[in-house]
Amino acid sequence: xxxxxxxxxxxxxxxxxxxQQASGTGVTQTVRxxxxxxxxxxxxxxxxxxxxxxxxxxxxxxLKADR
Amino acid sequence: xxxxDTSTWIAFFDGSRGEDAQLLDRALEDRQVVMVxxxxxxxxSDPKLPxxxxxxxxxxxxIEIALGYWQRAGALRAKVLAKRRKARLGDALxxxxxxxxxxxxxxxxxxxxxxxxAIPKCGLYERIQKMSWRAPSTSMSSSFxxxxxxxxxxxxxxxxxxxxxxxxxTGGVCGAKASLGxxxxxxxxxxxxxxxxxxxxxxxxx
Numbered sequence: 090x091x092x093x094x095x096x097x098x099x100x101x102x103x104x105x106x107x108x109q110q111a112s113g114t115g116v117t118q119t120v121r122x123x124x125x126x127x128x129x130x131x132x133x134x135x136x137x138x139x140x141x142x143x144x145x146x147x148x149x150x151x152l153k154a155d156r
Numbered sequence: 157x158x159x160x161d162t163s164t165w166i167a168f169f170d171g172s173r174g175e176d177a178q179l180l181d182r183a184l185e186d187r188q189v190v191m192v193x194x195x196x197x198x199x200x201s202d203p204k205l206p207x208x209x210x211x212x213x214x215x216x217x218x219i220e221i222a223l224g225y226w227q228r229a230g231a232l233r234a235k236v237l238a239k240r241r242k243a244r245l246g247d248a249l250x251x252x253x254x255x256x257x258x259x260x261x262x263x264x265x266x267x268x269x270x271x272x273x274a275i276p277k278c279g280l281y282e283r284i285q286k287m288s289w290r291a292p293s294t295s296m297s298s299s300f301x302x303x304x305x306x307x308x309x310x311x312x313x314x315x316x317x318x319x320x321x322x323x324x325x326t327g328g329v330c331g332a333k334a335s336l337g338x339x340x341x342x343x344x345x346x347x348x349x350x351x352x353x354x355x356x357x358x359x360x361x362x
Contacts, residue, residue: 125217126187132215133184139209140181141171146204155198155246 158183159190159219159254162198169209191216192253194246219253228252 098120105116112119160168160180168177183189191213199205199213233248 122217129189129215129217130187132212133187133189135212136216137181137184139212140168140177143169143206143209145166145169145199145202147166147202 158188159192159195159250161192161250162195165195165199165213189216191218192250193218193221194249194253198246221253225252 105119108119108123109116112122114122158180160183164177164180167174168180171177180189196213196216196218200210229249229252232252233245
């Protein structure tokens with residue numbers, strides 16, 4: 090992470106507990122994960138629209154050989 | 157969270173109707189997808205990839221490289237090799253990323269089926285061997301897991317996790333990481349098994 094900003098936010102205790110239970114991590118990581126998912130929501134939609142429209146020039150056999 | 161292998165991403169973009177591509181599509185719809193750094197590198201290595209596609213792929217949340225990652229990946233690979241199993245560097249790095257992912261990351265790919273399971277220490281090997289895996293039947297977003305009948309073996313164990321890989325012939329499509337409760341062989345929490353169509357809880361004590 091290049092830069093980080095310390096923030097103070099008020100969140101419902103029950104929501105935070107449930108989120109932490111779901112992520113299995115602490116407050117910071119849980120909040121980070123949540124923010125990442127919100128930020129990526131449009132990305133997910135764009136990716137779904139790209140399905141069937143992008144041809145990679147590298148084939149699976151080449152990938153396998155690479156690994 | 158769910159992570160897909162490069163092979164699955166390529167199949168997805170290519171419009172493949174394969175099971176793994178369909179699962180990735182559903183995972184994207186459920187906003188459950190994370191990107192493994194090595195996979196991102198492989199995808200971006202295509203010299204003819206349009207820049208807008210590369211940009212979109214790069215925006216998928218990346219699994220962070222945690223402190224000690226490289227050491228753990230090396231140890232992981234060593235354990236697999238000690239069992240005289242194939243462990244390519246790229247695969248080992250991907251596996252370690254999925255193990256490190258907070259909350260666990262399912263992983264699916266084209267060529268084989270493997271997943272990591274966080275399990276409490278020893279003793280589970282035999283239990284896993286006896287487990288009956290059933291075909292999933294509910295939606296992917298469910299927090300439960302259902303096992304399907306597959307022939308699989310365990311590649312290695314950590315003190316609290318394991319990489320499990322099925323035989324290649326299954327043509328598997330997914331992987332999973334699941335955490336267990338505090339009590340030994342407790343109920344699997346936080347799922348993530350993507351096999352065919354569903355997830356259910358599986359009580360390892362059964």
